[in-house]
Amino acid sequence: MTALEIAAAxxxxxxxxxxxxxxxxxAIRTRxxxxxxVTRLLAGRALAEAAAVDAAVAAGRDPGxxxxxxxxxxxxxxxxxxxxxxGAAIRRDAVPAAGDAxxxxxxxxxxxVLVATLNMDExxxxxxTVNATWGTTRNPHDPDRLAGGSSGGSAAAVAGGxxxxxxxxxxxxxxxxxxxxxxxxxxRPTHGALPMAxxxxxxxxxxxxxxxxxxxxxxxxxxxxxxxxxxxGPAPRVARLGGWFARDLGEELAAALDALALPSVALxxxxxxxxxxxxxxxxxxxxxxxxxxxxxxxxxDPATRDRLIAGALMPASxxxxxxxxxxxFRAAALRVFEDYDVLVAPTVADVAPRIDDPFVTVAGERxxxxxxxxxxxxxxxxxxxxxxxxxxRRPGRLPLGIQLVGRPGGExxxxxxxxxxxxxxVLGT
Amino acid sequence: MxxxxxxxxxxxxxxxxxxxxxxxVAGVAENLALxxxxxxxxxPDAP
Numbered sequence: 001m002t003a004l005e006i007a008a009a010x011x012x013x014x015x016x017x018x019x020x021x022x023x024x025x026x027a028i029r030t031r032x033x034x035x036x037x038v039t040r041l042l043a044g045r046a047l048a049e050a051a052a053v054d055a056a057v058a059a060g061r062d063p064g065x066x067x068x069x070x071x072x073x074x075x076x077x078x079x080x081x082x083x084x085x086x087g088a089a090i091r092r093d094a095v096p097a098a099g100d101a102x103x104x105x106x107x108x109x110x111x112x113v114l115v116a117t118l119n120m121d122e123x124x125x126x127x128x129t130v131n132a133t134w135g136t137t138r139n140p141h142d143p144d145r146l147a148g149g150s151s152g153g154s155a156a157a158v159a160g161g162x163x164x165x166x167x168x169x170x171x172x173x174x175x176x177x178x179x180x181x182x183x184x185x186x187x188r189p190t191h192g193a194l195p196m197a198x199x200x201x202x203x204x205x206x207x208x209x210x211x212x213x214x215x216x217x218x219x220x221x222x223x224x225x226x227x228x229x230x231x232x233g234p235a236p237r238v239a240r241l242g243g244w245f246a247r248d249l250g251e252e253l254a255a256a257l258d259a260l261a262l263p264s265v266a267l268x269x270x271x272x273x274x275x276x277x278x279x280x281x282x283x284x285x286x287x288x289x290x291x292x293x294x295x296x297x298x299x300x301d302p303a304t305r306d307r308l309i310a311g312a313l314m315p316a317s318x319x320x321x322x323x324x325x326x327x328x329f330r331a332a333a334l335r336v337f338e339d340y341d342v343l344v345a346p347t348v349a350d351v352a353p354r355i356d357d358p359f360v361t362v363a364g365e366r367x368x369x370x371x372x373x374x375x376x377x378x379x380x381x382x383x384x385x386x387x388x389x390x391x392x393r394r395p396g397r398l399p400l401g402i403q404l405v406g407r408p409g410g411e412x413x414x415x416x417x418x419x420x421x422x423x424x425x426v427l428g429t
Numbered sequence: 430m431x432x433x434x435x436x437x438x439x440x441x442x443x444x445x446x447x448x449x450x451x452x453x454v455a456g457v458a459e460n461l462a463l464x465x466x467x468x469x470x471x472x473p474d475a476p
Contacts, residue, residue: 271470272470272471275467275468275470275471276467276471278464278467279464279467279468279471282460282464290445290446290447293447294445294446294447294448297447297449297450297453298450298452302456305453305456306453306456306457306459306460307456307460309442309447309449309453309457309460310456310457310460310461310463310464311460311464312445312447313438313441313442313444313445313447313457313461314461314464314468315468317468318464318465318467318468318471321468321471321472322467322468322471325471
């Protein structure tokens with residue numbers, strides 16, 4: 001059932017929130033072993049929250065638009081009473097969070113029921129969700145393939161039908177990449193649009209949270225519950241991003257994008273924008289973790305440790321040059337939005353890489369997927385643009401996804417276009 | 430990495446107050462070189 005269907009059934013009394021929560025808990029217990037999306041099952045909390053929703057319904061009170069809807073959160077959201085691990089072994093015994101993250105409070109106020117915390121790359125630094133402590137999250141469409149990251153557990157929990165909704169975070173593509181590889185809907189909002197209080201930070205300049213869902217309606221509902229605002233407006237003017245965003249595409253994705261028959265627009269200096277995002281990420285991430293790296297570097301996940309150290313040792317001039325590039329690149333992008341409301345771009349070049357061969361091809365060379373799956377996503381989050389990561393509708397085949405990119409605050413136009421293309425059979429799960 | 434790093438990452442690490450474990454030296458050097466490559470693209474006169 002979708003989140004909307006669950007909420008309607010709970011609100012009408014056709015089913016109880018406790019029954020829905022029990023079903024989600026059972027699904028995780030029986031099926032997550034093959035996926036590896038869940039790091040902590042919060043059965044006690046879920047049943048208590050669900051009982052409160054049922055009590056509200058019984059008393060005739062409004063239980064909220066997400067009444068009884070089970071969901072999970074990436075393991076970097078504060079959950080009251082639990083250590084916020086951020087996917088790191090060194091935080092396994094951190095002081096428990098005193099309260100819930102603001103996003104969880106808003107979900108709770110809307111009647112949603114928190115069931116699980118979900119796997120991620122350590123400290124959100126990666127596009128793979130291959131975690132030395134909590135294991136590899138597998139792609140529900142093919143368990144021999146990556147689910148993507150860093151919010152891989154959030155994407156896989158929805159794609160695998162364990163939960164109808166989840167929350168993740170996106171710094172360079174960490175919602176969009178796993179959404180594409182698992183065939184789910186994801187939203188990275190305008191930078192700063194949704195609350196970051198109680199979310200373990202990675203790179204303040206780019207960090208944002210957002211929802212994953214199996215349907216577009218559920219995605220929009222979760223976004224509005226979290227605080228998203230904006231109206232659809234008239235039919236959006238749409239173009240396709242060319243240049244950097246048209247290179248190195250797999251054949252099927254290239255054909256799907258060509259079939260949209262959109263005018264192509266170029267955005268200059270995209271490669272530099274990606275480099276700048278790469279440098280700022282390393283610099284801010286490295287500086288954040290330097291105190292713990294001094295104390296116990298070898299307790300970090302080897303997959304992130306050396307990159308964080310390198311970022312901490314990098315000359316400040318690198319960071320400042322990258323930061324200085326933000327304003328001119330943003331200004332150039334905003335000029336493109338004078339003529340268009342939505343820009344379309346690939347999310348990832350091809351289907352999910354295999355876990356035993358985690359490489360992608362760029363300019364004819366095999367390069368590690370962990371660092372390169374975000375080549376089409378990083379330049380966009382570098383300037384804080386909102387993006388819906390949308391699954392191309394292709395039943396029975398491995399997922400491919402595209403980005404619907406808007407101007408800051410332009411989420412309404414993204415939902416309008418997504419809805420139109422979903423109705424036309426272009427997008428959907 | 431087969432070649433020795435073009436800079437002394439252990440000294441750089443010491444400047445930052447970090448005693449670099451031997452198993453990190455090659456990986457840190459490789460990642461610093463990658464960051465330098467990205468930074469070069471950002472130079473105003475980069476091609």
